Amino acid sequence: MNHPSLTSPLSTLGAGVLLALAGCRSNPASAEAVLPVPLDAHSHAEPNRVRVRHVDLDLTVDFAARVASGRVELDLVRLDPSAPLVLDALALEIQDATGSDGTPRDFTLAPPDELLGSALTIELEPWDDSVVVRYATTPASEAMQWLTPEQTRDGTHPFLFTQGESILTRSWIPLQDSPGVRVTYAARIRVPDGLTAVMSAEQLGLEDGVWRFRMERPIPPYLIALGVGRLEFRALSARCGVWAEPSFVDAAAAELEDTEAMVRSAEKLFGPYRWGRYDMLVLPPAFPYGGMENPRLTFLTPTMFAGDKSLVSLIAHELAHSWSGNLVTNATWRDFWLNEGTTTYFEQRIMEEVYGPARSEMEQQLGYEGLVRSKAEMDPRDTVLFIDLSGRHPDEGSTDVPYEKGALFLRRLEQLFGRERFDEFLTEYFDANAFRSITTPEFEAYLRAHLLASDPARAAGVDVEEWLYEPGLPADAPRPASAELARVDEALRLLGSAATSAELDTDGWVTQQWLHFLEGMPADLTAERMAELDATFAFTASDNDEILAVWLRLAIAHGYAAADERLELFLMTVGRRKFLQPLYTELAKTESGKLRAHQIYAQARPRYHSVSTGTIDDILDWERGDSE
Numbered sequence: 001m002n003h004p005s006l007t008s009p010l011s012t013l014g015a016g017v018l019l020a021l022a023g024c025r026s027n028p029a030s031a032e033a034v035l036p037v038p039l040d041a042h043s044h045a046e047p048n049r050v051r052v053r054h055v056d057l058d059l060t061v062d063f064a065a066r067v068a069s070g071r072v073e074l075d076l077v078r079l080d081p082s083a084p085l086v087l088d089a090l091a092l093e094i095q096d097a098t099g100s101d102g103t104p105r106d107f108t109l110a111p112p113d114e115l116l117g118s119a120l121t122i123e124l125e126p127w128d129d130s131v132v133v134r135y136a137t138t139p140a141s142e143a144m145q146w147l148t149p150e151q152t153r154d155g156t157h158p159f160l161f162t163q164g165e166s167i168l169t170r171s172w173i174p175l176q177d178s179p180g181v182r183v184t185y186a187a188r189i190r191v192p193d194g195l196t197a198v199m200s201a202e203q204l205g206l207e208d209g210v211w212r213f214r215m216e217r218p219i220p221p222y223l224i225a226l227g228v229g230r231l232e233f234r235a236l237s238a239r240c241g242v243w244a245e246p247s248f249v250d251a252a253a254a255e256l257e258d259t260e261a262m263v264r265s266a267e268k269l270f271g272p273y274r275w276g277r278y279d280m281l282v283l284p285p286a287f288p289y290g291g292m293e294n295p296r297l298t299f300l301t302p303t304m305f306a307g308d309k310s311l312v313s314l315i316a317h318e319l320a321h322s323w324s325g326n327l328v329t330n331a332t333w334r335d336f337w338l339n340e341g342t343t344t345y346f347e348q349r350i351m352e353e354v355y356g357p358a359r360s361e362m363e364q365q366l367g368y369e370g371l372v373r374s375k376a377e378m379d380p381r382d383t384v385l386f387i388d389l390s391g392r393h394p395d396e397g398s399t400d401v402p403y404e405k406g407a408l409f410l411r412r413l414e415q416l417f418g419r420e421r422f423d424e425f426l427t428e429y430f431d432a433n434a435f436r437s438i439t440t441p442e443f444e445a446y447l448r449a450h451l452l453a454s455d456p457a458r459a460a461g462v463d464v465e466e467w468l469y470e471p472g473l474p475a476d477a478p479r480p481a482s483a484e485l486a487r488v489d490e491a492l493r494l495l496g497s498a499a500t501s502a503e504l505d506t507d508g509w510v511t512q513q514w515l516h517f518l519e520g521m522p523a524d525l526t527a528e529r530m531a532e533l534d535a536t537f538a539f540t541a542s543d544n545d546e547i548l549a550v551w552l553r554l555a556i557a558h559g560y561a562a563a564d565e566r567l568e569l570f571l572m573t574v575g576r577r578k579f580l581q582p583l584y585t586e587l588a589k590t591e592s593g594k595l596r597a598h599q600i601y602a603q604a605r606p607r608y609h610s611v612s613t614g615t616i617d618d619i620l621d622w623e624r625g626d627s628e
């Protein structure tokens, strides 16, 4: 079988590059930075010729104009002395470029590629070991979302946040926007009086109206992140805390009180937390993700705050990324499962440590069932862990597959080798590859050398090539089963034999059980039955957004009109893609539903981040410019 693991990543580099790299190894100052970077189909950069290794940002944030402007200084390693510097840039206004002696350098901004944006090529003089680019973002800079005061919780001040993953950092900073290129960074950010700037870095404080930051550990560019708003901070422990709008910061701190316990559990499982502080920033509901693992400062959706800690597995997930993703990073977006599958497995282990096996088993089973449902509707080629994304946007690979199939692969290895041996392996893996970006074939080689080779008899129980390079779910995939969810299956059976909802034994049910209950509703569910369920359990009035989102999808599918108003309010206020995608998909299944979706979307679209509109535009065949 011919698959990509048979090709060494080095073989994709030209001989000239290897020579340049070899030559460069004699220079101890840049020894760390010159490991070859694998080819990345989603970047114009040529990091094996000239490599950016440090980013120094100086920006002023202008809420009225919705732009940030200033300069970025990039420190370079010159692997090929004759090569220009090639950067990624998207929707940026480039003013000028200067070399390390402060004199101008010629540059060209190529016409934008539809997926990747432009290549920004800067000619270098032989002595240049840095360049300065003066630039401004534009309102089309997709990483940045500018919110009016009305779109925040408190309604008093505007808000700005950036979302870099996967390939959006290039829309607010011109740089080599490939996860294989690791950089340290420093930043000086000016914001209007009364607002606070926070970043995925060590905060050095406010000095002469300038917020200062420093990240001394090399990170992939998608993890550079900025938030600006009216924010307050609450400490949760000596190294953990939360930033949120003033009216919410105490409630947020209460819901997140177990954070320190999670960090300790994670360290006990897989080695030290290496980033110093672990803080969190609660964003307005427009945030397109559940959470984003920006180092030292996880960005969070407010939709995870259910008031009862029932959705805090999200924190376990983002925290786990401090190892899988931020410490050991997918080298290209084909390798996304290395970030997400490992993190999902790690998240389940943290949940087990902090909240017990029953909670973790419920979450594993829900994840498995979600995978089975979505896999049934996917093109088989997209169910491969080492997915082929050439010619496509990386976000098309962000499905249940890298998360859940990836986690099942690690779970299978744990089953075969035993927990103790597998934990030892993962701990060594994080340590050996710390602050590196690796490919799936490199992971495979590491796995074979450090786990499989140590016990060939056990290794024979798993077909690694099938797991990594073939579509579908291998026959040996573990099948999580939760006794708590079996109770729910019993209730569903009763309901199927025409019991009224009041007769069901739902005593003590938690969020995960309610989710399983709603996902298990029969295909012939009627609006009358929904009304009866609603009268008993008040789903339409739920303030748990996970439960509400599933209920609203059922309401669309089965014509339960009493939830219409709640649906519209939800779509107008929440921007989290995970919720929007199934709701708009369900609406688009009928002509009348699609018409209604278009009416809602015309108003709601300006409130969503580009990550979400990129997905919903496709679902609704929305032409940019339609009724905007």
Ligand SMILES: [Zn+2]
Pocket (backbone or CB within 6 Å): 317, 321, 339, 340, 343
């Ligand atoms: Zn994740």
